[in-house]
């Protein structure tokens with residue numbers, strides 16, 4: 001028996017030694033690093049998430065300043081935290097060909113919805129990105145604008161019915177956002193303004209809620225991608241996948257049968273699907289990236305629809321909610337923005353595309369909201385071709401990179417008095433002095449947000465509609481100061497933001 005115990009202990013000790021054997025990697029490579037402890041690496045917080053995830057990275061950002069980059073471990077997975085704006089520019093833009101991928105782990109191909117533009121590896125990503133980009137040109141946005149206005153008119157009556165009450169502001173603006181994205185991207189009139197319990201709203205709300213089990217899954221995917229593929233770890237529930245695939249199939253079938261053309265995102269996907277393969281007309285790109293043309297299956301189409309819905313819904317409604325919170329606690333800014341909205345709408349005789357573009361102060365207020373509350377607090381990239389930086393540090397193929405957007409946006413060196421909500425930072429004059437690559441609410445470079453114009457427009461339309469009808473004020477249920485929730489992926493409040501809608505005189 002003693003022998004069995006001794007052997008077991010030896011095995012445990014060997015496993016432990018194997019586990020921690022990687023922790024001297026950064027020292028060996030001569031890169032400054034944040035110390036690691038068994039078994040979590042940089043901190044137990046990457047699994048337990050007791051607070052907003054970006055705070056941990058912000059602590060490391062401050063502790064390891066002024067190093068342009070440093071290494072850390074998430075469990076056993078090495079990562080490089082890059083804080084120098086010039087290095088960030090190199091990664092996101094200048095030397096993008098070394099950093100085409102975002103994910104350091106690959107989810108199972110059987111997890112259909114994870115095969116979307118956000119998560120795809122470089123080969124399929126490039127061909128799809130080129131093909132889908134035309135959906136979001138300013139011409140397309142202008143053509144879609146009447147659809148935005150139709151949804152906003154329905155939203156108007158909802159706001160009027162809520163005046164005098166305390167409302168969960170994200171729930172409120174999320175209904176308009178869901179309707180706009182479903183209508184403009186997929187031609188679906190789901191009307192969540194009147195039917196708030198639509199299945200798509202539940203899916204949208206669930207997509208960014210990370211349960212403990214989801215965090216464990218992601219850690220397994222990170223640490224043991226081969227095993228994860230074998231056990232087919234999935235990031236989205238099978239029921240959601242079935243629902244979205246059926247929705248896309250049914251909508252395509254309906255359009256075919258009734259010969260409907262809407263010139264929207266789904267039409268573009270249908271055209272690509274009819275052609276069969278993607279990328280066979282992109283000779284240069286295909287050669288440069290050595291990628292093969294591929295078939296656009298229903299699963300791949302559903303995955304793109306899913307990411308457009310999720311990315312469009314969550315981001316815009318969260319920017320609007322944070323913005324309305326700041327306007328509620330900064331009434332002078334709210335008065336000024338409303339004055340601009342009223343004057344410009346009067347000048348144009350209604351809510352037009354041109355009118356929205358003339359609202360400069362509204363744009364400054366939204367830019368400041370996205371500085372203080374960037375939807376993605378960290379950007380990720382994955383190095384596929386080694387490169388030596390001007391500091392002499394080598395970034396090697398296989399290195400995962402974290403870009404600390406939250407910390408850059410809250411760094412007093414770039415934004416003095418960073419906790420102050422100050423839209424003047426984004427006035428025409430001041431905007432020019434913002435250091436490049438320290439303001440990244442939509443990311444940067446070829447892999448930046450594809451839906452930026454759409455997101456900005458729906459955020460503006462939502463805010464304009466609400467602020468024209470009502471003033472937002474803090475109420476007894478408003479948590480001041482606002483506390484951020486523990487999500488590691490997105491910036492979200494811990495508790496719902498509750499504000500009072502009062503009549504606009």
Ligand code: HEM
Pocket residue numbers: 102117118119129307308309311312313315316319370375376379380440441442443444445446447448449450451452454455456459
């Ligand atoms: C205010 C609204 C929005 C914000 C703040 C936002 C933010 C972001 C950010 C930070 C990224 C990562 C960029 C990078 O890694 O460099 C991203 C990527 C992406 N976003 Fe958005 N987004 C918004 C709206 C939208 C909308 C409306 C859509 C779709 C209709 C969308 C679709 C996507 C997609 C597909 C990607 C992945 C792009 C790629 O890898 O090629 N986003 N977004």
